[in-house]
Amino acid sequence: METLIVLVIAVALVGWLAWYGRRNARRRLDDAREEAQRWYERLGGQTMNLMADPDDVAARQALVDAGERYTAAGAQLDRATTTRQYALAGETAVEGLHYVRAAREAMGLQPGPDVPALSGQSRAGAVRERLDVDVEGKHYTASPTPGPGTSHYYPGGMVAGRPVPGGWYSEPWWRTALVAGAWGFGSMMIFNALIMPGITAGAIEGAYADGYADGSGNGGAGDGGGEAGDGGDMGGDFGGDFGDMGGF
Numbered sequence: 001m002e003t004l005i006v007l008v009i010a011v012a013l014v015g016w017l018a019w020y021g022r023r024n025a026r027r028r029l030d031d032a033r034e035e036a037q038r039w040y041e042r043l044g045g046q047t048m049n050l051m052a053d054p055d056d057v058a059a060r061q062a063l064v065d066a067g068e069r070y071t072a073a074g075a076q077l078d079r080a081t082t083t084r085q086y087a088l089a090g091e092t093a094v095e096g097l098h099y100v101r102a103a104r105e106a107m108g109l110q111p112g113p114d115v116p117a118l119s120g121q122s123r124a125g126a127v128r129e130r131l132d133v134d135v136e137g138k139h140y141t142a143s144p145t146p147g148p149g150t151s152h153y154y155p156g157g158m159v160a161g162r163p164v165p166g167g168w169y170s171e172p173w174w175r176t177a178l179v180a181g182a183w184g185f186g187s188m189m190i191f192n193a194l195i196m197p198g199i200t201a202g203a204i205e206g207a208y209a210d211g212y213a214d215g216s217g218n219g220g221a222g223d224g225g226g227e228a229g230d231g232g233d234m235g236g237d238f239g240g241d242f243g244d245m246g247g248f
Helices: 002-048 057-079 083-106 175-180 185-201 207-218 220-247
Strands: 131-135 138-143 152-154 157-159 162-164 167-169
Touching: 002 057, 002 083, 057 083, 057 152, 083 152, 131 185, 138 185, 162 185
Parallel strands: none
Antiparallel strands: 131 138, 138 167, 152 167, 157 162
């Protein structure tokens, strides 16, 4: 009789634990969806409320980039079924908000409320001084401020294992590596000519910039290690900032 009672209690306990686990998983999923939806709606509202001067190329380009992130985040939300997928949708929306802030800067407006840092953003650093180089007969510029010749904004981050600092550029030469996940020869030439000298000269500042400059002579093995390490930072860096911004 005692054995039967113990067995019944054990079965009931297992059933309760399974129910409790499912309930918590559902709650975490619902919370993740609401958090991502909140950033997505905020991006949509801010993007639609801004209208750049037709002659302001930098502001218009930043708003185009923000709109692309809004569309991408919406598609991610539609497909998301896990907390991680909702977090990625939220991060895409937050990235779009960085472009909105850049557009406001180009328009001479206050940037608005802070938004969470993107994964790898602090490690990639930011452009602090204007940089100009010529690569294969073409001129490339990086600047901390927007202008007629620097109309493409990038919030900063690790692209295929290498730091692309936040700032304004003459063209988005990093985009191929961002989409393909690997650097082509042309993009690498621009990176080596524009970014590496800026890091060495102090025109590009950031926590990762100093370490990257120190270890840049280690070759491909060092680069691969850095890229692998960044994967762990994606969830941690963004997750912490994501939660801290709950007041908005």
